[in-house]
Amino acid sequence: MSIEQMTELLATTYDDVRRATYIALDVDTEAKALAVVDQLGPAVDGYKVGLELFHGAGMRLVEKLLARGLRVFLDMKLHDIPNTVAGALRAICQYPIEMVNVHAQGGPRMLQAAREAVAMSPYNPLLIGVTVLTSLGDDDLQVMGVAGGPAQAVVRLSKLVQEAGLDGVVCSAQELQLLQDVVPPTFERVVPGTRLLEDAAQDQTRVATPKLAMRDGATRLVLGRAVVAAEDPLSALQKYWRAMKEGLNG
Numbered sequence: 118m119s120i121e122q123m124t125e126l127l128a129t130t131y132d133d134v135r136r137a138t139y140i141a142l143d144v145d146t147e148a149k150a151l152a153v154v155d156q157l158g159p160a161v162d163g164y165k166v167g168l169e170l171f172h173g174a175g176m177r178l179v180e181k182l183l184a185r186g187l188r189v190f191l192d193m194k195l196h197d198i199p200n201t202v203a204g205a206l207r208a209i210c211q212y213p214i215e216m217v218n219v220h221a222q223g224g225p226r227m228l229q230a231a232r233e234a235v236a237m238s239p240y241n242p243l244l245i246g247v248t249v250l251t252s253l254g255d256d257d258l259q260v261m262g263v264a265g266g267p268a269q270a271v272v273r274l275s276k277l278v279q280e281a282g283l284d285g286v287v288c289s290a291q292e293l294q295l296l297q298d299v300v301p302p303t304f305e306r307v308v309p310g311t312r313l314l315e316d317a318a319q320d321q322t323r324v325a326t327p328k329l330a331m332r333d334g335a336t337r338l339v340l341g342r343a344v345v346a347a348e349d350p351l352s353a354l355q356k357y358w359r360a361m362k363e364g365l366n367g
């Protein structure tokens with residue numbers, strides 16, 4: 118099958134999970150990022166720009182992705198005093214990005230300031246609160262002095278994020294079932310750190326399969342190294358989308 122036929126097949130067969138996917142562009146230059154975008158081609162329409170690429174290539178790269186009609190999740194994980202976070206968001210939200218995030222651990226006043234800043238955007242991006250990073254496990258939280266382990270902390274922080282009026286949270290797939298009783302069905306649940314059973318967890322700790330994530334209520338998944346660093350990224354992506362679709366179909 119040619120690349121063109123493969124991309125057409127992926128885009129049509131997996132349209133629902135495709136729209137729920139961001140590919141993490143965790144590279145350090147514009148050239149490398151655009152090479153990934155070109156390699157994945159029209160099969161993929163959503164990308165996540167995180168700290169590495171943003172510091173390597175800046176808003177110019179984001180503008181290029183937007184100019185190609187791609188959906189952009191700007192994974193800034195802002196965490197500062199309310200005034201500073203609000204100012205950063207006012208600047209970021211001058212661009213038609215689809216989603217941006219802050220750390221829930223910035224606290225209620227920071228979350229409210231963030232919401233008010235994003236509300237001024239003409240583009241209405243989703244504002245999401247990062248709860249507990251998926252790289253962190255029980256032991257990490259214990260040494261950090263966070264009571265109760267990751268699941269309890271995710272529930273606590275998700276309530277905080279919802280009360281502040283944000284659109285959703287970033288959490289691991291392992292907390293999704295618990296969240297079903299805590300937040301409304303319309304609340305976004307963005308899940309990074311999923312892995313197929315054959316894939317290495319790498320620096321992630323609270324991992325689960327993409328099938329389980331979708332079955333338990335993830336609204337969007339972030340797929341990173343398992344796709345981008347694969348020998349054949351489109352085939353790797355197809356495996357992830359197949360698993361996500363199985364999860365969606367119960």
Ligand SMILES: O=c1ccn([C@@H]2O[C@H](COP(=O)(O)O)[C@@H](O)[C@H]2O)c(=O)[nH]1
Nearest residue numbers: 141167249250251309310339340341342
């Ligand atoms: O809790 C979090 C929040 C964000 N991320 C980001 O998602 C991707 C995951 O990449 P993989 O290669 O699939 O591990 C990465 O960009 C992180 O910055 C996260 O992993 N966990």
